[in-house]
Amino acid sequence: MSVDARKAGESLILIGSLVYASSKIWEGTNFHSPNFDSQQYNLWVLTELHCLVGATVLYVLWLSNSLISSKANPFTSLNADAAAPSMTSKRPSSPRIPETRDSNFKRNVPLLLRKRADFGFVWMSVPRNYRESSDDGILTGLLFGPLVSSALLYSSLTLPSSATPLSSWRIEAPRLLSNAKDSYSALEALVLSRYNLVDLSNLCSTILLLHVCASWWFESRYRVAAATLDSERKSVPRSAGKRLSYFVVFTLGITICMLGIKFALVYFSLGIWQHLNWFEITVASLFYQCTLYGVVRLAHRGFTLGELGIVSFGGTALFMEFLNVTAARIWPLTTPYIKTYRLPTPLLIFQTALIAGSFLTGFVLSPFLILSRHIGQRPVRRMRYPELKLRQRRLLALGFYVGSFVMTMGLIGMWTYWCLGKRNPWLWVIFYILEGRKGWSRPALLIYWIALGSLSVAGWNRQLARSRKFRAWNTAGENLIVPGSGGAFMGPPFVDGLVPQSSGNSSDTQNGSSVSGGSGSTMGLTFPNLSNLPNLPHLPNGVATDLLDAADKHVPTLRLNARRKFFHALTVIMFVPGVAFDPAFTHLSFSVAFALFTFAEYVRYFAIYPFGASIHLFMNEFLDQKDGGTAILSHFYLLTGCAGSLWLEGSSPLLLFTGILVLGVGDALASIIGKRVGVHRWSPTTTKTLEGSFAFTLSVVISAWILRLFGVTESFSTLRYTTVIGTSSILEALSDQNDNVTLPLFSFSLLALVGTS
Incomplete structure (x- = not known):
């Protein structure tokens, strides 16, 4: 497989998964409510998801056509030749440890990987702001948010109207608002909130796509000037003040553009983004764009564009939940329901x-x-x-x-x-x-x-x-x-x-x-x-x-690799008992651990006396080629990947173990088996092997069966579960994004859509 074929395989998996998610929502569900027409809502959800998929495909085709056309243009050809050394010599390389045969393999990878001209960028950012990778992961940033949102919506729509979500969790009942305006049950409020989440994810993906396209267009105006080697992108000024001012102006312009699109949709009676009000569009648009720029500047070389899109969308969703919880406390008599994406x-x-x-x-x-x-x-x-x-x-x-x-x-x-x-x-x-x-x-x-x-x-x-x-x-x-x-x-x-x-x-x-x-x-x-x-x-x-x-x-x-996978195995030993016996308490404990990790990173990065050096020297021994940024994020990724299934409040016990099994068992064994006995590589430009992917699938399925035999999880379809985990292992092999982030979310979403019973 060539590099383009590898990327094409990843693209087909992501696009196909989102199309499958939209079709599952449209198929019809068990959910019926006298307060709203779910079938009419599903029609517009299907429409906006398909519009996003179409826009993504058009972007890929346009980019491919632009790259092909540039070969015949002497000026853009000169620009491409000039930009390639700039991305290798100007951009600091991620640190590597020369201790494995895979490190030697990566040093021998053809320079084609580092000379790609199809990388997208957030407005006023440059290649050195991103983690070094073989592709920018634009489809991951565009499609992962809608995929997870659609899976959450479908899982709530498939519940009977009289069902009580998370009834087995030992936690207080969800807070309800009952006033003169409306009265919704806990499940109805959850379904409406997740319709809002799908709209929010589509809004964020639209904004990210506009950032990338505008950045491409603005850079194209400097193609001739960019033939020199003194800068990676001529369209981005060297002055930090100018970059910030340009970004602020562009952010305000994009926000006004989103409000204009909302006005047009309302004017023509189109139901796209109908669950987002004017205030939510304004706040979400501003916050999402500020998060994009802030993260890419502060966590220097810590994310690819795709990972940046996932993290920024997650932060925006959490921020909107904070606003909605606060608004429900301030205006309980005029707020119909608490618009949170979890209970x-x-x-x-x-x-x-x-x-x-x-x-x-x-x-x-x-x-x-x-x-x-x-x-x-x-x-x-x-x-x-x-x-x-x-x-x-x-x-x-x-x-x-x-x-x-x-x-x-x-x-x-x-x-x-x-x-x-x-x-x-x-x-x-x-x-x-x-x-x-x-x-x-x-x-x-x-x-x-x-x-x-x-x-x-x-x-x-x-x-x-x-x-x-x-x-x-x-x-x-x-x-x-x-x-x-x-x-x-x-x-x-x-x-x-x-x-x-x-x-x-x-x-x-x-x-x-x-x-x-x-x-x-x-x-x-x-x-x-x-x-x-x-x-x-x-x-x-x-x-x-x-x-x-x-x-x-x-x-x-x-x-x-073994030192890093030790902590993957540790997550299985630590968290399986908690998820099995008390998922609610484990949910809370994961949040506490994330906050402690954040403060530990403050102490490490900013050299807070007297623990800064000790934390840094300890973390330093577990870094690999994906930890080339100023911030060390591996432990955040691992914790979030294991906790994601709980934080998203999976509808079945087996779903709650998804992150732990995928990362703690599957990813660890795939890496160890692939490095020791792997022979058949998926691509000449990757270290992932067919043997490692097979070990990934087999180990996760066996672990799920062991949990079932101990009565921890419900009965499930082995064929469906194996198909989903096998698809996840293929995505892990083809994608260059951080698998600790993408794999748990992807596996959770597909399992929620396919169903495990």
Whole structure:
């Protein structure tokens, strides 16, 4: 298979899945309501989904035709030849660890992958803002949101009108609004909200498509000028202020355009976007575009365009839920129902407070974070008062910790208190934990999770610290990867005083010590948080080699892939008991873990004293070629992938295990089997093998059967389940997007559409 055939296969799977989703919605369901005509709504949902699919296909055809035409144009041909080196030489490469045969394979991949001229971009962004990949993943960004939304809508439409969603979850009943305007049941409100979600996903996909097309058009005006090699895209100014101003103007223009489309649809009595009001279109359009630009600028080289679209849509949906919950509390007499895409239970309120609140806290306390990173980045020799550096960092850390406590207990805590009906959120959580089965199940689960997590992190930290101790003498050993840097170093550059100096003079360092880099030259790096390194004796190479040989018995021998897959396996051991016995409590725990991960990333990236270096050095040992950005996102992806099936409130027990089985079992075994025994590759430009995909499918199906034999899940159709998992394994093999994000969502959506019974 060629690169184009691989991409075509991925495109066919995504487009076919969305067409299948629209047909399932149109087939007819068991849901009937006297308050609205679901069949009429389904007709317009079918129409807008097909319009999106048609626009996506037209974009692909237009782009292909433009690329073919450009070969005959000497100016665009010159531009393409000039842009190719720019994407390789100007754009910093993602760090890689030269320790596996797949790393050697990737270095030998033809340069065609890095010279693609069909990459799309968000307005006023450049290639160096995105993660290095073989394709931009535009179809993933355009179609994944509508696919998941359609699956959620179909799963709620197939429930009987008298059914009570999530009746087996031990949680409070969803809050209902009953007033003079309207009165809806919990299921009716959920169905109407998910119609709104489908409209919202189509709105966001339309905006993303307009961004990409406008960026292409604007760049085409600079084709002749772009023949020089001094910039990746001539249409994007170098000044950050100009880029921001152009983006603001374009964002306002797109928002006005969306309002104009809404006006035209209403004027001609068309039911597309009928579940979005004027306020929602305005707010969602502005927030989605700001999220696109903010994420691509802050998480530098952390996302492809497709991953950016998924993350931005998820953030927009959560923000709209926050607005609708707040509006229902402010205007309970005029609001017909609470427009949330999950049931409006305390679980949703706490998730909004924890996830949205963690990002809000970082935004409010950004001055402390930026100053902490700035001071940690500056070399001591360039500071006017170097003796005050540690004191300043301690004060900034104190300001961040105190500010986080005030935000949590103040603004975020008060909003949660208000939305819970003026109940103390802290006492609610305590009583909720103690109200488990027989009063001990939830505390036991909590202790189990904390013990497993602590032992795993402590064990790895001990082994990795021992590995670093002897690696300092090993000039040919594996170097540490610095997220966001152009290469590998023996230490992180901006974390907790680990500052690379321009010379090897040890007097420029804080501790008067230096460490040799991978090439044997002194880089002048300091490790104040690793107290054993400055005290190591400077031994001859022969003695150091002997010590390394003696220490090999105690240093971890697992390769990078095995180290990463260890945490995939850990998710199975940790989360299967929680999902099996108490999905509601596990839902809440996942939200707490996401918030803790967010604060840990603040501490790591912004060098917050005294934990910044420790967290960075630990995370640094598990990075691969997809972790080339300034932010380390692998653990977020893994957590979100496992939690997604719970957060989306799957309608059957088997659906709730989708993320855990796909990532914890399928993805891990596919990687290990594919690397060890895989021979037949899906494509000359990918490391994915047929053997790995087969192992993925077989392991997930066997795991699902084991859960069924233990009575944890319901009976299911093996043929249907195998077909869905097999399709997911093919998508995992063909796609270059982060599978920890795409695979759980895709598998969950198809299982919800196909049905497991």
